[in-house]
Each structure stands twice: as C-alpha cells, then as structure tokens.
C-alpha cells in the first residue's frame with residue numbers, strides 16, 4: 001500500500017458491503033474441499049434450473065450425457081481403427097477392415113457436434129429464465145417485508161448481497177455446464193481406459209491430478225494478486241472521479257486541490273503498476289512450474305505407455321488410443337478448475353438469496369387478519385410507545401393516546417423530531433407499537449389485515465417517491481391494482497393543480513420524468529409535489545395522510561391545496577395533516593401537539609391558541625412574530641404566520 005493511500009484513505013480501500021464478505025472465498029477452497037463441494041454446487045444449480053424451465057434442463061442434461069457417451073464410443077472406435085490399421089496384412093485390406101469403425105468415429109463426431117449445439121440452445125434458453133425466476137423471488141420477498149426489516153442493519157446487508165444472487169444463479173448454469181462437460185469427458189476417458197487396460201487408469205490420474213493441482217495454484221495466485229491490484233486501481237478511480245465531479249469542481253479550482261490530488265494519483269498508480277508487474281512475474285514463474293510439472297507427469301505417462309507397448313504387455317493400438325483418451329480427458333481440466341471455483345464463488349451469492357428468502361418469510365407482513373371496515377369510524381391510539389428497531393434511548397413515541405375522527409382534518413403539530421411522521425407510520429400499520437394499541441374501529445393494527453389498512457390509505461409523505469417513469473405512471477401508480485383510467489387521471493391532476501405541469505411537459509402525459517435519459521425531463525420540487533398530491537387523489541382512499549404537502553408550493557398553490565383538503569374533509573374524507581406552517585393549521589378541525597414523542601395538547605386550533613402557556617400558542621407566536629404580529633393580535637383567520 002502506498003503512503004498516499006494511507007494518507008487519503010487511512011489504509012487499503014476495501015468495500016464495506018454485504019457482498020464484499022465473499023471476497024476471496026475462492027482462496028479458501030482447497031483441492032479436496034473443491035471436490036467435496038462439487039455435488040452440492042451441482043445440486044443447487046439443478047434446483048435453480050428445474051424451478052425455471054424443466055424442459056430446457058432435461059435438454060441440456062440429455063445433450064451433455066449424450067455427448068459424453070458419444071465421446072466414449074468414439075474413443076472405442078478409434079481403438080478399433082488403430083487395431084485394424086496396425087494389424088498385419090495388405091494396406092488396402094487393413095483400411096477396408098478399419099472402414100466401419102472409421103464410420104463410427106465420423107458419426108460420433110457428428111452426434112457430439114449436434115448435441116453440443118442442443119446443449120448451447122438449452123443453456124441459452126435456461127440462463128435468462130433462471131435469472132428472472134431468482135430476481136422475481138428476490139423482489140417479491142423484499143417488497144413484502146415489514147418496514148422494520150428494511151431498517152434492520154443485518155437484514156439490509158443481506159438484502160444488499162442477495163441482489164447479486166440472481167445474476168450469480170444465471171452464471172452458475174454456465175459454469176455448471178462447463179464443469180459437467182469436463183467431468184463427463186474425464187469419465188468417458190476413464191471408462192474407455194479401464195476397458196482397454198487396467199493399468200491405464202492410474203496413468204490418467206498421474207497426468208490429471210498434478211495438472212489440476214498446478215492450475216488451482218496458478219489461478220489462486222492470480223486471483224489474490226488481482227484483488228490487491230484492484231484495491232489500488234479502485235483508490236485511483238476514486239481520485240479521478242473526485243477530480244472530475246461537478247460538486248467538487250469549484251473547490252478544486254479555488255483551493256487548487258488539483259495538483260495535490262494528481263500527485264497522489266500518480267503515487268497510487270505507481271503502486272498499482274508495481275503490483276501488476278509483480279503479478280506478471282509471478283504468472284510467468286508459476287506458469288513455468290505448472291508446465292514443468294505437467295510436462296514431467298506427461299513424460300512419465302508416455303514413457304510408461306511406450307514401455308508397456310515395447311514389452312508387448314499392451315497392444316500398440318491400445319497405447320495409441322490411451323494417448324488420445326488421456327489428452328481428451330485432461331484437456332478441459334484447466335477450464336474445469338476455474339469453473340469449479342467460479343461456481344463456488346457464485347453459489348455464495350445464491351446462498352445469500354436463499355437465506356434472504358428464509359429471513360424475508362420471517363419478516364413478512366402477515367397475510368390475512370381481522371377485517372378492517374371499508375370506511376372506518378375512527379382511529380385511536382391507546383397508550384402507544386414505539387422505538388425504532390435497533391435504536392436505544394428515548395422512544396420516538398411514548399404513552400401517546402389520541403383519536404383521529406373520521407371525516408375531519410386532524411393536524412399533527414410539533415417541532416422537528418417530535419414524532420409526527422412516526423405517528424402516521426404507526427397509524428398506517430407500517431410499524432407496530434412496542435406497547436399500547438393503534439386501533440381502526442377497535443381493530444388493533446397488530447392483528448388487523450394490514451393489506452386492508454393499506455387499501456384504506458392514500459399518503460403524500462414528505463419524501464414521496466419520484467418514480468423514474470412517465471408522468472402518467474407517476475400518478476396512476478397511486479392505484480397500481482386497477483387499469484390506468486385516463487379520465488380519472490385527468491380529474492386527479494386537475495384537483496391537485498398538476499394539469500398545468502403536465503401540459504407544460506414536452507410529451508405531456510408520456511414524458512419520462514427522469515434526467516439523464518433521452519427525452520427525460522426533470523421537474524421542480526413544487527411541480528413534483530403537485531404530482532405527489534395528484535397520485536394521492538388518484539388513489540381515492542377514505543383516509544388521506546399528508547406530510548408537509550405544501551412545503552415546495554408557491555403561496556397561491558398552497559392556498560388552493562388547503563382549500564381542497566378542507567373540501568375533501570367536508571365530503572367525508574378523513575385527512576391527517578402534518579405541517580410546520582401554523583397558518584395551515586387553521587384548516588384543521590382538531591390539532592394534536594407532540595413534543596419529544598409525547599402528546600402535550602389536543603383541541604381545536606382556536607382552543608389551543610387561547611390556552612396561555614400552551615406549546616401550540618408558543619409555536620404559533622414564534623411564527624406570527626416573524627410577521628410582526630403578536631399572537632394576541634387576532635384570530636387564526638386573520639393571521640398568516642409562516643408566510
């Protein structure tokens with residue numbers, strides 16, 4: 001490691017992600033453990049393939065077994081050809097004698113080629129399906145777990161690693177076919193050699209084991225060295241991206257950071273280059289050792305064969321076939337070693353995916369439960385305490401008891417971090433209370449059918465999602481279970497004031513709302529907010545939760561949104577409103593004031609404002625003072641703090 005890396009990064013630049021824990025797993029695999037894990041790896045691959053497409057799996061398996069058999073038959077036929085050619089007699093007679101076997105050799109070669117093509121077709125069909133099935137498993141499980149699971153560090157790490165499982169599953173098919181292919185070649189060669197002469201089998205082992213061993217060592221050395229080299233290269237890449245990023249551009253110029261970073265870039269590149277040179281030297285040396293080893297084993301094999309043929313213990317034709325069989329059997333060994341290693345590497349990610357599925361099932365939002373009325377009468381919090389998973393200290397909510405009446409606007413007010421957003425997440429059944437109950441018409445969220453609760457809610461969260469889809473989908477995704485209805489879309493956009501935003505887009509409803517893509521468009525914060533509100537309108541649920549719905553809107557639009565919220569409540573919809581703008585609170589029928597996770601006051605805006613020494617009155621006073629109005633100067637209707 002260079003001094004630059006020590007200075008800039010405090011040590012080697014290693015990833016701290018779930019998947020990086022598998023880095024180097026390959027180096028822990030010895031020759032014996034490789035052989036021992038192979039059946040398990042093949043089983044895993046077969047299971048994945050069977051889930052995706054049994055037909056294609058059968059095709060590949062049959063083609064590979066057939067190809068191995070064709071290879072064995074071909075070798076036996078070669079032996080017959082050699083025996084005929086090396087026998088005594090006229091050349092023409094010997095050739096005639098060899099012809100049928102020659103025909104068998106040709107036919108087996110043709111069959112092997114056809115079967116290879118069939119296997120290529122089968123694996124080509126299988127691989128994308130395996131990836132799709134694994135991806136679907138991943139996505140379906142991940143989207144069904146409790147919100148608490150997403151916040152759990154360990155689960156999140158697993159989620160991070162398991163996302164690579166699908167691509168790994170696809171690659172496992174390819175590596176597995178290569179391994180099986182090489183194995184069958186080896187078995188075919190071993191089978192034929194055993195039939196030809198029992199002494200030939202140890203000769204095959206003599207040739208293959210050292211070459212397998214040396215390939216394993218070479219591959220592992222290369223891999224270790226590559227990992228070191230890649231760290232230096234990564235550090236260099238970090239510097240170059242810092243040097244060219246838009247965010248750093250101004251500071252780099254004014255503070256003249258460029259030469260400083262360049263100096264360290266050069267030093268780090270020198271480390272990377274030195275490592276590559278070392279890698280090349282090592283490669284050359286181990287390559288030479290491996291060749292010497294394999295060469296010696298080969299020489300010993302061929303000398304033994306020669307001696308056996310010379311002394312007449314073995315027929316010349318058998319020795320010739322043995323040479324061919326040994327070459328065939330050991331040819332794909334090198335590839336097989338690295339394929340087994342790759343197979344092992346990939347299997348770790350697939351195992352993570354399997355583990356994720358198990359953990360996700362434990363964390364899954366339960367199916368079914370007590371039914372929740374389509375139009376609930378009231379929602380109550382009964383002495384609710386809640387702490388975020390993995391956090392210690394003060395709970396985010398403690399001992400909160402309140403009622404959210406139906407068909408009214410209830411405002412939640414309080415300073416930052418007082419627990420307003422947490423409260424609505426509990427209301428929506430996204431989290432369950434640690435103690436106490438949140439009840440929808442008397443049904444606690446802990447035993448209610450939570451999918452039904454979700455159905456009853458439309459939510460415009462503070463950080464509502466800006467989907468990188470078209471404007472149409474960005475609104476229609478509010479009700480993903482029903483077909484997109486253009487009339488309903490237009491009405492929702494009109495109600496939320498998003499119609500003018502859509503009209504201004506170059507391709508109207510079909511404009512892609514994402515920067516960095518062709519024809520993609522980026523909206524302003526306020527425009528996005530209108531779309532978010534339109535999405536909630538489109539959902540058309542009995543309970544509407546709006547968290548700071550107007551933070552990015554201009555004054556006119558804000559007024560319109562609040563008037564509309566009022567209209568919705570007058571029409572029977574339940575609205576839960578979180579806002580820091582005290583002026584907006586005058587639209588509410590009931591206000592709950594939270595402070596450090598506790599409910600401190602409840603009442604109508606007028607009641608709370610009249611309460612001397614109350615927190616609401618204090619918060620209101622602070623905002624009113626910014627506009628030069630004392631809190632006593634008038635009613636809520638007249639005052640416009642926050643504007």
Ligand SMILES: Nc1ncnc2c1ncn2[C@@H]1O[C@H](COP(=O)(O)OP(=O)(O)OP(=O)(O)O)[C@@H](O)[C@H]1O
Pocket residue numbers: 151388391396414415416417418419420421422423
């Ligand atoms: N996902 C989370 N994990 C851990 N703690 C959290 C999480 N979300 C919020 N908190 C903590 O819970 C407390 C209440 O946060 P909450 O977001 O409910 O406050 P809020 O009243 O909505 O704040 P704001 O007005 O800033 O939106 C805070 O102390 C916050 O740090």
